[in-house]
Amino acid sequence: MNSSLRIAGALFATVEFSFGQNVHSVANMFRPQATPADSVYNVSMLMLAICAAIFVVVGGLLTFTIVRFRRRKADDPREPAQVYGSNRIEIAWTVIPVLIVLVLGMATARAVVEVQDKRMPADALKVTVIGHQWWWEFRYPDLGIVTANELHVPLSTAAKPAVAALRLESADVAHSFWVPQLAGKTDVIPGITNTMWIDPRQQGTFLGNCAEYCGMQHANMLIRVIVESPAEFERWVAEQKLDATADPRVAAARATFLSLNCINCHTVSGTEAKGTFGPDLSHLMSRTTLGSGMIPNTQENLRAWIKDPQAIKRGNLMPNLQLNSRELDEVVKYLSSLK
C-alpha cells in the first residue's frame, strides 16, 4: 500500500510536471535547502512546539470544562456558586504568556538578524531580479548576462560555499519573490531596491511563485531556480555570454524575425533587436519553459505562443501579432536556433 502510494506519487511528480530535470515540484517550506530557509525552519519548529503545547493545554482545559460542567438532568435546579474572579489565577495566566512572548521574541530576533543582516561574501554571485507584469527578468551585472524566468545559480557546498545575492527591483507594480525551499519571500516593489540571498545545497529545479497580487496573470508569474554544479554553471555562463547564434542556415528566418515588430520589445544579442519590454531571447532555447514557467518550451508550444499568446496566457502584455503562416514558420525556426 505504502510503496504503491509512493510510486503513484513519483509518477505524479514526473508525469505531471516533467518539464525540466530533477524538479523539486512540492515547495514545502519545512524541507529547506538553503541557509535562509534553514533559519526560518529552525525558529518555526520552536514556534510550532510552543503553540502545540499551548493548544494541548488550553484545548484540553476547554474540553474538560465543557464535559465536566455540562448541566446534567440529575443536577439540582439551583444556580452554581457565583464566582467573580481570582487574582492569583488571573495573575498566573497573565505572567505565563508574557514569558512565552519573551522567549519567542528573542528566537525571532535572532532568526531575523541571521537572515537580514548577513554580510555578503566578496565572491557572492550578484543577480538583479526585475519583476514585470507577469514575468521575471534576471540580470547578472558582473557576467553581462540577461535571461528570464529561470534563475541559474551554482550549488553551494561546505567545501565551496556559493552565495547568490539578489537585488530586487520592479519595472511596474509590486511583486514578491518566493521560492519556499530556498528562502522566505521578499517583495519586489517599484521605486525601492530590496535584497535577499540564497545558497542552495541541493541540485535541481526549485519552484516558486510571485506572491504579491500584481494584476491579471499574477497566477502565472512562476519562478524556477535551477541549481547546478559549479562546472555546469560555468558552462551555462559561458554559453549565455556569447552573442546569439548567427548561423547562416537560418539567415532567411532571422531576416524575417528582424523585420517584424518582435524587435520592439525583445532583445537578441548581436542583432538590431534591442527591445527591453519583454524577455531577452538571445538564448531562448536554453530555457525549459515559456510564458514565465507556464508551459514547456517545445516547438509546438513556441509556435502556439507566437501565434496567439492571449489564447495561452490571457491578458499578458504580448499582443497577437497576426503573423501569416510563413512568418510564423520563419520566426519559430529562428527562435529555435537560439541555443
Next chain:
Amino acid sequence: MPSRLHEWVVTVDHKRLGILYIATALIFFAVAGVLAALMRLQLAYPNATFLPPDVFNRLFTMHGTTMVFLVGMPFFAGLANYLTPLMIGARDMAFPRLNAFGFWIFLFGGILLYLSYVTGEGLAGHGTAPDVGWFAYAPLTERAFSRGTSTDYWILSIILTGIGTTASAINVIATIVSMRCKGMTLARMPLFVWLMLVVSSMVLFALPPLTAGQVMLLLDRYLGAHFFDTQAGGSAVLWQHFFWVFGHPEVYILMLPGFACASEIIPVFSRKPMFGRPAMIGATIGIGMLSSGVWAHHMFSVGMTASSNIYFAVASMAVGIPTGIKIFNWLGTMYGGKIRFDTPMLFCIGFLFQFLIAGLTGVMLAVAPFDWQVTDSYFVVAHFHYVLLGGLLFTLFGALYYWFPKATGKMLSETLGKWHFWLLVIGFHLTFDTLHFAGILGMPRRIYTYAPGRGWETLNLIASIGVIFQAAGVACLVWNIIRSLRKGKPAGNDPWDAWTLEWATSSPPSDYNFAVLPEVRSSRPLWDLKHPEDPDWRYE
C-alpha cells in the same frame, strides 16, 4: 404595505435601524458567500477554465471588500445600535437622525460598489467590478495599471461606508457616555457595552488614515498627484502604511463585537457571572491600544530593517497576552458552571476552539521569519478565515440565536439551529484546515489557477467540498429565520433566564423600550431581581 415600508425607510428608531443593518449585513454575506463559492469551484481542480483570470480577480476583490466593509462593519453597527440603549436602560441612541443617516449612506456605499458590475469601466470594458484586491496595493491602482473607473467605484464606496461607520461610532460613544440609566456606572455596564465603547473609539482612530489614503489615491488618479505613483517618484510602501494603520485595528474592530457577544452569551449559559470582569475590560482596552502599534506585521516582507521587523514581531506577539486573558476568562466562567448547550452557546463553544487556533496561528504569523514564508500564501488566507469565520461569524450566529427572540418575539428552532451549527463546523474545518497546508506547500493567495503536481490538488478539492457543507448550514439558518418569523414559539420577555436589562422589557421591545426607566445596583440587574437573597450588589 406601502405605509409599513415607509415606516422602515423614515425610521429613526435604534431597534429598526439595528435590524436594517443586520438584515443588510446578512444579504451582503449571502452575496459574498456566492462569490467565494464560485472561486472555490474554480480552484477545486488544477488548470480549471471555469472562470477567466479577470473574472476571478474581481471575485476575490469584491468578496474581501464586501466581507470587511459590508458584512463585518454593519454587524458591528447593527448590534451596537440595537442593544446598547436596551442594555444601558435608555430610550434610544443619543442622535437618532444621525443614526438613520449613517445607515443609509452605508447602504448607498454598498450598492455603489456592486453597481460597478453594471456600469464600472475597466480593462475589459463596461461591467467591470474592481479587481485590485481588497487592500489594493499601489501602484496597481494607479491609472497606468488600472484604467477606467472600476477602482474609483472601490474608492468611493469605501469612503461612503466609512462615513456611515464613523457616524455610528460617534453615536455609540455619545449614547454610552450620556444616556445610561440611574445607577448604571461605567463599572456596572454590561461587557457588551464596554466592548462596543472600545470598538467605537478604535473606529474613530482607525478610519481617518483609510479615508485619507483613499482621497490621496483619488488625487493621484484624477488630479495628477503622485503620492503612490512610483513612476513619478511616489511611494508604493506609503500606501501600505496608510492602509494597514487602518487595516490592523480594523481586524480588532471586526473581532471585538464577536467578543462582546460571547461575553454576554457564555456567562448566561454557564449560569455564572463573567470571571475576572475588570481584567476582561482591561484586556479589551489593551487590545485596542496595542492594535494601533502593530500594523506593519502585514509588511514583514516589504524590506523593512531588521530592528523594525523585530519590533513589529514582538509587539504583535504581545497582542496575544490580552487575547489569551480573554480566552482564560471565558474558560474560568464556564468552569464550575452548569453549562446549557442551546444553539447560542454551541456557536460560542465552536468559537472558543476555533479562535484558540486562530490566535495561535496569529502568534505564528507574528514570528517574522515564519511570516516571510507564509504571508500572502493560503496559510494567511486560512488564518484570517479562522479569525473572521471561525471566530467572528460563529459568535455573530450565536448572537443571532440569542437576541432574535428579543427582536422578534419568536424563538428560532433549536433543531434547525443545531443542523446549522454542525454543518457549518464540518464545512468550515474541511475548507480552512486544509488551506493552511496548501500555504505551507507554497500556494500563494489570489491565483486563479495552478498547475498540477505541486501537492495542492487534494487540499484544494477538500477545501472546495467544504463549501457545500457551509452553504447547507447557512441554508438551515435562512430557513430557520423564515420559518420562525411565521410560526416560531413565542419567546416571552426572558427566554434564556438572563441578567441584563434588555431582558427586562417586552419582546419585541416597545418604541420607547422601557415604560419606566430602570434603576440598577450591579452589573447583573436581573440577577438581583431574581435572587433577592443573594444579589450581586452585595459584593461590589
